Amino acid sequence: MLIMSLACARDQFTECKKEGKLRGTMIVTKRKPLEEITGFLKGQDKVFIVGCGECSTTCHTGGEKEVVEMKQYLESQGKKVTGWVIPNAPCIAAQTKTAFAQNMPALKDTQAILVMSCGLGVQSVKACDRMGLEVLPACDSLFGTLMDAKGNFHEVCSNCGECVLDKTGCICPITRCPKGLLNGPCGGVIKGKCEVDRERDCAWVLIYKELEKKGQLDKIKELSKPKDYSKTTKPHKMLVNG
Structure with a gap:
């Protein structure tokens, strides 16, 4: 089941609702099955989690609630979560670099970074990592989309x-x-x-x-x-x- 609907960012959602129009572009994601995530984290016992304050928050796949739930799940599987951060847009390198600089002690105690965003965010995190850590995706990217006034998603452009x-x-x-x-x-x-x-x-x-x-x-x-x-x-x- 796709984990994606109705957690629209407040200001954007209010504007959408007022105007009754399709507003805002984003990339829709779904969370990978937990067993798949634990599978590729095998042997990686210290994990740092990166969420996404925009698209994945809206899709319920990488906002604060989902990051905390992932932290609790990984800890229940015997993993140590060294820390977590939610840049507004991890696909923007400057934001990811700032987040990493603010969490350097935790990252130095980390074996793998689990990124709860689209593939752009995952690759941005990889590009910003200077310690050679394992960078792994927690989500599958589905499509670029517009969001309607109800917070639902519609694919309308194939780029x-x-x-x-x-x-x-x-x-x-x-x-x-x-x-x-x-x-x-x-x-x-x-x-x-x-x-x-x-x-x-x-x-x-x-x-x-x-x-x-x-x-x-x-x-x-x-x-x-x-x-x-x-x-x-x-x-x-x-x-x-x-």
């Missing part, structure tokens, strides 16, 4: 590097259509519902309705070229500071 929202009424067919179709719906649409999931609206039906509402149906007649997947070749890199 594909070739945005087509100008042609599709700001509804992404690459993400919202399970088949990623770029030139209209497949033949499996029934009563406006998706062939893959009959509870889900067909992305292209939604696109049609949005363009119709705006008097822009001519856009749907423009054929899109095949997707250029070279633009999503990983790993990505963008140098903005020389």
Whole structure:
């Protein structure tokens, strides 16, 4: 079961509720099974825990409550938790470095760092570790998402590097259509519902309705070229500071 809903950061949640709009981007995570975590911590008896004050707090996978629960669980398994910290955003190196500097005595008595965040946070912690400690993930990263006024999560963008929202009424067919179709719906649409999931609206039906509402149906007649997947070749890199 995915551990993710309704712990929205207070100020953001209040703003969302007032406006009734999708607000705020984040990465949704789920906690790994406890037996998997204890499995890869085998032989690592002194553990320092790093949480996340943003995305993982919102998902209930790495906020203060979850970090304390993990501490108690590890201690029940005979581990020594040397300390814990929750940077606002562990994926930002400066915040992680500051947190480590403030907890250096505990880290010097540590064998492994367990990171309760997305993969970005885990890799940021690894990059900031100067003692060669084992850095391990407590969560699985699922998808980038928007959060609605109720605090629920919706995947709406695939970061594909070739945005087509100008042609599709700001509804992404690459993400919202399970088949990623770029030139209209497949033949499996029934009563406006998706062939893959009959509870889900067909992305292209939604696109049609949005363009119709705006008097822009001519856009749907423009054929899109095949997707250029070279633009999503990983790993990505963008140098903005020389």
